Amino acid sequence: MRSLHALPVLRRIGAGVATAALASGSALALAAPASAAPSSVDGVSLTWALNDESGGGAYFGGCNFLTAGLAGDTGSSRLWTEADGFYKPSEGNVSIEKNSPAGYVAPTWATKCQNPSGSGNVTPQPGSTTANRAVFAAGTGQVDVEAGTAQIAWEGDLTIVFYGGLTYWSVSDPELTVAADGTGTLTGTASGYGTSMEDMSQWVPLAPEEIVLADLSGVEVTAQGLTVTPDYAGVEVSGEGVNQVRTGSAWGAFPQSFVDFNGKTGQAAYWYSSGGAADPKKPAKPIDVAWEIATTPEPEPEPEPGDGEVPIEVEVPVVTDPEPEPEPGALSWTINGTSAVSLGRASASDAGFSATGSLHAITVSDTRTDGAGWSLSGRASDFASAASSFSASALGWAPAATGTAAGLQAGPAVSAGSGAGLSEQRTLASATGAGQAEVATALTLLAPTGTAAGAYTSTLTLTALG
Numbered sequence: 001m002r003s004l005h006a007l008p009v010l011r012r013i014g015a016g017v018a019t020a021a022l023a024s025g026s027a028l029a030l031a032a033p034a035s036a037a038p039s040s041v042d043g044v045s046l047t048w049a050l051n052d053e054s055g056g057g058a059y060f061g062g063c064n065f066l067t068a069g070l071a072g073d074t075g076s077s078r079l080w081t082e083a084d085g086f087y088k089p090s091e092g093n094v095s096i097e098k099n100s101p102a103g104y105v106a107p108t109w110a111t112k113c114q115n116p117s118g119s120g121n122v123t124p125q126p127g128s129t130t131a132n133r134a135v136f137a138a139g140t141g142q143v144d145v146e147a148g149t150a151q152i153a154w155e156g157d158l159t160i161v162f163y164g165g166l167t168y169w170s171v172s173d174p175e176l177t178v179a180a181d182g183t184g185t186l187t188g189t190a191s192g193y194g195t196s197m198e199d200m201s202q203w204v205p206l207a208p209e210e211i212v213l214a215d216l217s218g219v220e221v222t223a224q225g226l227t228v229t230p231d232y233a234g235v236e237v238s239g240e241g242v243n244q245v246r247t248g249s250a251w252g253a254f255p256q257s258f259v260d261f262n263g264k265t266g267q268a269a270y271w272y273s274s275g276g277a278a279d280p281k282k283p284a285k286p287i288d289v290a291w292e293i294a295t296t297p298e299p300e301p302e303p304e305p306g307d308g309e310v311p312i313e314v315e316v317p318v319v320t321d322p323e324p325e326p327e328p329g330a331l332s333w334t335i336n337g338t339s340a341v342s343l344g345r346a347s348a349s350d351a352g353f354s355a356t357g358s359l360h361a362i363t364v365s366d367t368r369t370d371g372a373g374w375s376l377s378g379r380a381s382d383f384a385s386a387a388s389s390f391s392a393s394a395l396g397w398a399p400a401a402t403g404t405a406a407g408l409q410a411g412p413a414v415s416a417g418s419g420a421g422l423s424e425q426r427t428l429a430s431a432t433g434a435g436q437a438e439v440a441t442a443l444t445l446l447a448p449t450g451t452a453a454g455a456y457t458s459t460l461t462l463t464a465l466g
Helices: 256-265
Strands: 002-004 022-026 039-048 065-068 094-100 103-105 133-144 149-153 157-162 167-178 184-194 204-216 225-228 287-290 331-335 341-349 352-358 362-366 374-380 395-403 426-431 435-447 456-458 460-465
Touching (some): 039 341, 065 094, 103 435, 133 167, 167 204, 167 256, 204 256, 362 374, 426 435
Parallel strands (some): 022 341
Antiparallel strands (some): 022 456, 065 157, 094 133, 149 167, 157 167, 167 184, 184 204, 225 287, 341 352, 374 460
């Protein structure tokens, strides 16, 4: 039996026991003590849904949606088809995920317009959105928690598609800057194709240009990252063809350069209040940026004069034993990773706090000749922070298994936050005979609404029987 055990500060592997942490953060994350100097960070994630309209139903073309990568040229303002091959749930450092009964999952061409309950497609009505969002991974930069500043850059492309493909454009290589006064900007390189809602025969490539994707204020930089809602309410924009309505509870706009660029794509009116029924779906959604600043353990104190401590050193040579004779057959399994398994920073929704991650891949080797078979199962302990906890039923998984093992099959998916989840023993994979197997599983978390903020950990214990 091997245990994936939570180690909040030190991560290590002991004799025969692999250790890693399952942790949830974001709205659940506590700020660690401020760093005394700028820290280099990598593996930074940026998660953003832009606004509800970016996943809303369209009056023509089914829905508006996000897709990873730079979309190709359709040659005219027309609806996309699956055969175009433009729709991609992931490419490079960018992935798309949408809300579903099982939490945030990767959408497909067939599911991209479904509402979060999976009961049907979204509509143009206010409040109806797929809740799809883009995730940029592998960001790098500098963070100074004490000064409240950050400079992070990502590489990757995201395409924003409206009316099923009649108009679309892309954002590449976003950069985040946060100043000491709590203000900041998210910028990126915009490109795409120009058309007009009034004259859709227009179709011209647009020269790439840097635009402001979001203006930020009141930003709080912590050792785990930041979450901030971009400025929209009360923001004024102007320009040729811009008829902003500045009354009502939902009036406002994305940044001026954002709106100016979309004056060329034909989407401009969807990024500011224009007095239409869709205005409540236009305000910017929160941006979530997650990083991890390693804490440095305090050095051991130097001995005081007069302590009488004398160091003693000795070198023990390596003694090479002959290789043991191989056993005639055995069942063995290995967790292919020793680092913590992180679920990142959870995102808040009406359903609760959701997060996703992946368990380290597991290799199972069965060289026995008796055909006994084997099974691999797991069970998680409750998630706990320094001051609170919630049930392991909030954790679920979706196993997958490949290989040559006879009768190999993955265990059934377990929904997060529904029923007992992984608080009970669940099958990860099984086989009926000898061979090799590679087992992987995606992890999903749906913590209850009202869960107290904190950095939570759980122990996932894996058991092999055979």
